[in-house]
Amino acid sequence: MLKKLIKIVAISMISTTIVFAANFNAQAEKDRKAFVDYFLKKFENPVANRDKYFPYVPLKELKKDYIYPLKFQDFQDGPLSWYRPSKEQFAEINDFPPYEIPVDDGEELFNKPFANGKTYASCFPNPAIKQNYPYYDVHRDEIVTIGMAVNECRVINGEKPLKYGKGDLAKVVAYLAVKSRGKKIDIKIPNENAAKAYEAGKKLFYKQRGYLAISCNECHVKSAGKRIRAEALSPALGATTQMPVYRIKWGGLGTLQRRLAGCVKDTGSEKPKMQSKPLKELAYFLTYMSNGMKLFGPDTRK
Amino acid sequence: MKKLILISTITVAFLAGCAMNNPYASNGVDNAIANAQAKYNKAHSQMVAWKNTKKVLEKAKKLAKSNPKKAIALANEAAYEAQTALDQSAEFEKTWRAEVPK
Numbered sequence: 001m002l003k004k005l006i007k008i009v010a011i012s013m014i015s016t017t018i019v020f021a022a023n024f025n026a027q028a029e030k031d032r033k034a035f036v037d038y039f040l041k042k043f044e045n046p047v048a049n050r051d052k053y054f055p056y057v058p059l060k061e062l063k064k065d066y067i068y069p070l071k072f073q074d075f076q077d078g079p080l081s082w083y084r085p086s087k088e089q090f091a092e093i094n095d096f097p098p099y100e101i102p103v104d105d106g107e108e109l110f111n112k113p114f115a116n117g118k119t120y121a122s123c124f125p126n127p128a129i130k131q132n133y134p135y136y137d138v139h140r141d142e143i144v145t146i147g148m149a150v151n152e153c154r155v156i157n158g159e160k161p162l163k164y165g166k167g168d169l170a171k172v173v174a175y176l177a178v179k180s181r182g183k184k185i186d187i188k189i190p191n192e193n194a195a196k197a198y199e200a201g202k203k204l205f206y207k208q209r210g211y212l213a214i215s216c217n218e219c220h221v222k223s224a225g226k227r228i229r230a231e232a233l234s235p236a237l238g239a240t241t242q243m244p245v246y247r248i249k250w251g252g253l254g255t256l257q258r259r260l261a262g263c264v265k266d267t268g269s270e271k272p273k274m275q276s277k278p279l280k281e282l283a284y285f286l287t288y289m290s291n292g293m294k295l296f297g298p299d300t301r302k
Numbered sequence: 303m304k305k306l307i308l309i310s311t312i313t314v315a316f317l318a319g320c321a322m323n324n325p326y327a328s329n330g331v332d333n334a335i336a337n338a339q340a341k342y343n344k345a346h347s348q349m350v351a352w353k354n355t356k357k358v359l360e361k362a363k364k365l366a367k368s369n370p371k372k373a374i375a376l377a378n379e380a381a382y383e384a385q386t387a388l389d390q391s392a393e394f395e396k397t398w399r400a401e402v403p404k
Contacts, residue, residue, distance in 0.1 A: 221403070
């Protein structure tokens with residue numbers, strides 16, 4: 001009798017965990033589907049759907065400069081996905097990709113022994129892992145980004161951590177990105193705190209802020225596919241697939257967080273610190289929105 | 303006498319007007335800075351502080367001894383920005399969910 005009871009309790013406990021486990025990402029999946037759907041519809045046929053999505057863009061420009069229809073994976077190209085003049089310009093620049101040398105540097109750093117004789121490979125035996133970052137670590141109860149993983153590898157091997165956002169750290173991340181090309185983004189929401197972190201990132205994305213009282217949503221969803229001065233606004237779908245990027249403006253590589261921090265500041269807000277909780281939450285949300293999309297970083301940007 | 307009343311009325315009205323222009327203003331350089339600091343801290347901890355508020359506040363602190371009048375003005379400006387950021391955040395808190403694609 002007792003045995004039977006224990007069995008029943010055990011089974012019901014396991015099944016409830018399974019049910020809950022399946023539920024933590026329910027809201028996020030709903031959001032993601034609607035998000036993908038919005039972009040697929042918007043870029044299916046901008047000429048035919050001009051009234052709905054692009055009422056102020058001249059018809060001539062829509063016909064001449066817009067690339068469509070965009071399929072799911074096409075959004076990997078960010079601002080180049082839909083705007084033909086940029087796409088052509090950058091195709092030319094990428095004949096000799098400016099990120100190639102930094103990636104080579106990254107490979108060298110990856111394979112160069114630390115003082116203790118070990119290399120990064122001791123932490124990343126399989127370097128094709130970028131598709132799983134950022135992930136929610138349930139034991140540490142926090143989001144772990146790929147930059148953090150690189151620095152933690154250094155620290156456990158007795159090395160000093162690198163500065164986040166650019167430089168050598170971005171080079172190592174770029175090397176990991178190249179090794180992860182073609183892998184599909186696979187962000188999970190393993191528990192309730194992870195779901196909370198996702199919601200916090202989502203709020204940061206949609207809620208207007210700064211003295212401009214503007215949100216990421218305003219530029220990268222509603223206005224995605226429009227131009228702002230000399231820039232073609234990128235759709236937020238696929239926004240993390242090509243990171244890190246070599247930016248001509250930076251004269252070097254920058255990580256996703258570097259880009260995000262810059263965009264937060266552009267709303268007229270205080271610039272958040274690299275690897276701060278809100279910035280990680282924003283990255284977690286944004287990367288989740290591109291789940292299922294193949295990685296193809298790094299790439300070149302203005 | 304009449305003239306005096308008139309002048310003082312104008313002065314009072316003028317001062318009241320100044321204070322009303324910026325409802326977060328406070329007097330005395332230490333008060334002004336403490337007030338701005340508290341408001342800024344709150345906005346900062348909620349991650350909604352504006353880009354330059356901290357800079358303005360730091361400048362106010364620097365000038366507290368040498369130019370208290372300017373320091374008060376700057377501190378009040380910082381306090382105003384921080385409070386507006388908090389108010390704005392509370393306002394958008396009610397509406398942002400409607401922006402999420404459904």
